[in-house]
Amino acid sequence: MTALALPTRRDEAFRYADLDALAPLWPLAPEIIEVAAGATGALAIVADGSAAQARELAITVADGGSFDLRVLNVGRAYGRIAVTVTLGKAAQFHIGAAQLGGGEQVLELVTEVRHAAPDAVSRQVVRSVLGGHATGTYLGKVAVARGADGTDAGQSVRAMLLTRTATANARPELEIYADDVKCEHGCAVGELDAAGLFYLESRGLPPELAKRLMLQAFIAEAFTGAADEDVLTEAALSALEALL
Amino acid sequence: MLHIDNLSATVADKPILKGLSLTVNAGEIHAIMGPNGAGKSTLAYTLGGRPGYDVTGGTATLDGQDILALAPHERAAAGLFLGFQYPVEIPGVSFVQFLRESANAQRKSRGEAPLSGGEFLKLAREKAGLLRMDMDMLKRPVNVGFSGGEKKRAEMVQMGILDPSLAVLDETDSGLDIDALRIVGEGINAIMRKPDKAVLLITHYQRLLDYVKPDFVHVLAGGRIVKSGGPELAHQLEEHGYEAVAA
Numbered sequence: 001m002t003a004l005a006l007p008t009r010r011d012e013a014f015r016y017a018d019l020d021a022l023a024p025l026w027p028l029a030p031e032i033i034e035v036a037a038g039a040t041g042a043l044a045i046v047a048d049g050s051a052a053q054a055r056e057l058a059i060t061v062a063d064g065g066s067f068d069l070r071v072l073n074v075g076r077a078y079g080r081i082a083v084t085v086t087l088g089k090a091a092q093f094h095i096g097a098a099q100l101g102g103g104e105q106v107l108e109l110v111t112e113v114r115h116a117a118p119d120a121v122s123r124q125v126v127r128s129v130l131g132g133h134a135t136g137t138y139l140g141k142v143a144v145a146r147g148a149d150g151t152d153a154g155q156s157v158r159a160m161l162l163t164r165t166a167t168a169n170a171r172p173e174l175e176i177y178a179d180d181v182k183c184e185h186g187c188a189v190g191e192l193d194a195a196g197l198f199y200l201e202s203r204g205l206p207p208e209l210a211k212r213l214m215l216q217a218f219i220a221e222a223f224t225g226a227a228d229e230d231v232l233t234e235a236a237l238s239a240l241e242a243l244l
Numbered sequence: 245m246l247h248i249d250n251l252s253a254t255v256a257d258k259p260i261l262k263g264l265s266l267t268v269n270a271g272e273i274h275a276i277m278g279p280n281g282a283g284k285s286t287l288a289y290t291l292g293g294r295p296g297y298d299v300t301g302g303t304a305t306l307d308g309q310d311i312l313a314l315a316p317h318e319r320a321a322a323g324l325f326l327g328f329q330y331p332v333e334i335p336g337v338s339f340v341q342f343l344r345e346s347a348n349a350q351r352k353s354r355g356e357a358p359l360s361g362g363e364f365l366k367l368a369r370e371k372a373g374l375l376r377m378d379m380d381m382l383k384r385p386v387n388v389g390f391s392g393g394e395k396k397r398a399e400m401v402q403m404g405i406l407d408p409s410l411a412v413l414d415e416t417d418s419g420l421d422i423d424a425l426r427i428v429g430e431g432i433n434a435i436m437r438k439p440d441k442a443v444l445l446i447t448h449y450q451r452l453l454d455y456v457k458p459d460f461v462h463v464l465a466g467g468r469i470v471k472s473g474g475p476e477l478a479h480q481l482e483e484h485g486y487e488a489v490a491a
Contacts, residue, residue, distance in 0.1 A: 194295065199332040199386075200342060202292050203406060204320035204350035213345070217336025217385075 013082070016137040016169050018106040021052040021078035030056040037062040037088070042227055044070040045081060046235060052078040059085045059093070063117070066092035070226045073099040073107045074239040082110040087120035096125045098222040100239040101134035102162075108137040115143065115178075119150035124157070126170075127222045129215060131162035131243045137169040142185075146177040155185035160192060160218060162243060208244070215240055245270045245442045246410055251302035252467075253290045260286040262467035263302065268410070273436070273443040275453055275478060278464035279486045284446045285329060287464070288414040292326035293319055306410060320346070321353040325408035329415040331395040334386040339398065340368060342386060343405055350406065371404030375431045392419030400431040411436050412444045417452035429455025450482040463489065 004027045007014040014022075035041045039062075047053050053075050061067050065088065073079045085093050099107040113122045128136040142153045159168035172185040192214050200210035216237055223232040246268040253261040260283045268274050278284050290297045291304060293316040304312050311319050334342075348358040359367065372379050375397045387395050396416055403411055413432070417425055433456060436443045445456060453461075453475065461477040462469045463486065471477065471489065480489050 193332075193334075195332050196334045198292075198294050198316060199328065199334065200337075200346070201316040202294075202320060202326045202328075203343065203346040203402060204317050204353075205342065205346045206317050206349055207315070209345060209349065210317075213337050213342060214334065217334070220336055 013110050013139060015139075016106075016135060017080060017108060018052075018078045021106070022054055022080065025052060025054045028054055028056045030058045033057060033059040033067070035059070035061040035065040035067050035091075038064045040066045040068075042068040042070075044072075044226065044228055044232060046072045046232070047075045047079045047081060048072070048235070048239070050076045054078070054080040055082070057081070057083045059083065061085065061087050061091040061093055061120075063088040064090050067094070068226065069093070069095045070223060070228075070232055071095065071097035071109065072222075072232055072236055072239070073097065073109060074101065074236070075107070076103070076105060078106045080108040080110070082108075084112045084114070085122070086114045086116050087122065089117035090119040091117075092120065093122045094225075095123070096222040096224070096226060097127070098219050098236050099126070099128040099130075099136045099138075100219070100236065100243060101128075101130050101136055102132035102166075102243045103134060104132070105134040106137075107134070108139075110137075111140045113140075113142050113153065114145065115148045115151040115153060115181075116145050118148050119152075120148070121152045122154070124155045125222055125224075126155075126157045127219050128159040128168055129162065129219060129240060129243060130159065130166035130168055133165050133167075135167040135169070139169075139171050139173075141173040141175065142183060144174075144176040144178045144181050144183070148178045149180040151178060151181040151183070153181070153183045155187070157185070157187045158218070159189045160215065161189065212240075212244060215244075246304070246306055246444070248304045249302055251290070251304055252300045253286060254298050254300055255286060255296060259300070260467055261290060264464070264468050265302075266462065266469055268442045268444060270409075270442055271439045272459045273445060273456060274460045274462060275445045275447060275458035276462050276464050276469075277447060277478060277481055277486075282464045283467045284464055285414055288326060288329075288412050288446055291319075291324065291412050292316060317349065318353070320406070320408070321350045323409035325403050325406055325411045327399045327403065327411060327413035327416050329418060331387045331390075331399055333388045333390075335388055337386050338384060339382040339386055339402075340365070343368065343382075343402060347406060368401070368405055371401045371435075374404055374434055375401050376427055377401055393421060393424040396420055396428055397424065397431070400428055400435070404431070404435045407435075409440065410442050410444070412446070414446045415448065416445070417447055417449060425452060426455055428452075432456050450478050453478050
């Protein structure tokens with residue numbers, strides 16, 4: 001098998017992938033991003049439109065550098081974003097991602113964050129809203145190397161299902177070889193909080209407005225603090241409107 | 245204004261309200277007191293239409309309208325306000341945003357013109373001032389990070405903005421220190437002590453009633469009103485306990 005061969009579902013990183021949609025795009029050319037020591041970088045990816053899309057990013061953040069990645073994954077066919085990040089000493093990485101899909105859409109976010117040196121900080125916030133027969137997947141691995149003490153890694157992954165026929169896969173994964181680390185992950189797939197909905201409705205908001213308001217807030221969490229927060233949030237909200 | 249007749253309700257198939265009857269006229273404040281588990285909160289939630297609180301018998305009308313047939317937001321538009329014992333935190337949704345949409349949804353269903361952004365903010369500022377609440381707090385996400393007392397004051401600010409004809413306040417006094425209790429009590433009086441409005445005040449304790457003087461006091465026990473009287477009944481309860489007074 002060569003690296004050029006199309007992966008199979010036996011490969012964990014492609015377990016939920018739409019391989020038929022991926023085939024014509026394969027092999028992917030990884031996009032290399034290098035952040036120099038002490039430097040900062042940012043990238044916002046909006047994967048929309050009707051064509052299938054798959055991107056692979058390889059990001060290296062050198063000592064004391066930081067990188068802020070935002071992803072809005074709303075492509076109408078297949079959307080896959082795979083990111084590998086390697087963090088130097090006291091480097092910082094933040095990813096905020098929203099995936100919104102309906103119909104037969106398949107959306108995937110695959111991350112691997114490697115804390116290669118001490119005191120690096122990583123944060124991952126992933127919010128998915130899925131309706132119809134859509135599938136949304138987050139596979140996120142945090143690997144803390146031997147000696148990478150003082151690592152601080154957080155994963156907050158939540159998915160809302162608008163229909164019983166939509167699917168959310170979420171697999172946060174930790175691989176830790178250092179002693180002094182702080183790794184948190186929260187992962188939840190569910191429906192909107194019924195107590196919150198009733199509270200809003202009791203004030204006079206019709207159920208569909210209450211639901212919309214709560215979903216808007218849910219998605220907005222992915223873009224809080226982004227340089228182009230307003231633009232991303234607005235794009236995400238219009239994708240949400242198409243789902244409701 | 246509010247007529248409850250022989251109301252029965254279950255929660256998770258367990259009967260809680262068992263034939264409760266009560267009439268509240270415009271201009272009146274009624275206090276409902278009772279031991280834990282008597283059905284006080286169930287009464288509030290059943291009137292508000294919370295899912296999971298199932299009416300199994302009886303009627304409740306607000307100004308002649310069968311409110312039990314309405315969805316929660318329609319009950320609000322009909323003039324009902326429910327003050328929560330435990331106001332819910334909703335991250336990411338600001339008070340200002342949701343209250344303006346709520347107020348305008350209510351106005352729309354009554355055929356009234358919507359409030360502009362400026363009109364709404366003026367109204368919100370006025371009501372927040374009444375409850376000595378900083379307007380900046382209303383720009384924050386709903387109840388998130390609020391202390392118990394702040395949540396209850398925020399409930400009253402919402403009541404002031406939404407201007408209901410009937411307020412059902414479920415243990416609005418719980419979690420309040422003495423100063424907050426007075427502020428909330430004065431807020432209730434300022435907003436609801438009017439000839440065309442009424443209040444159903446659900447409470448455990450006499451202390452709120454020192455500020456909001458009830459016209460009638462009822463004892464709720466075992467899912468029914470077992471005793472009714474004037475303000476003196478609350479003092480008797482405080483002095484002798486529910487068992488002795490309601491027996």
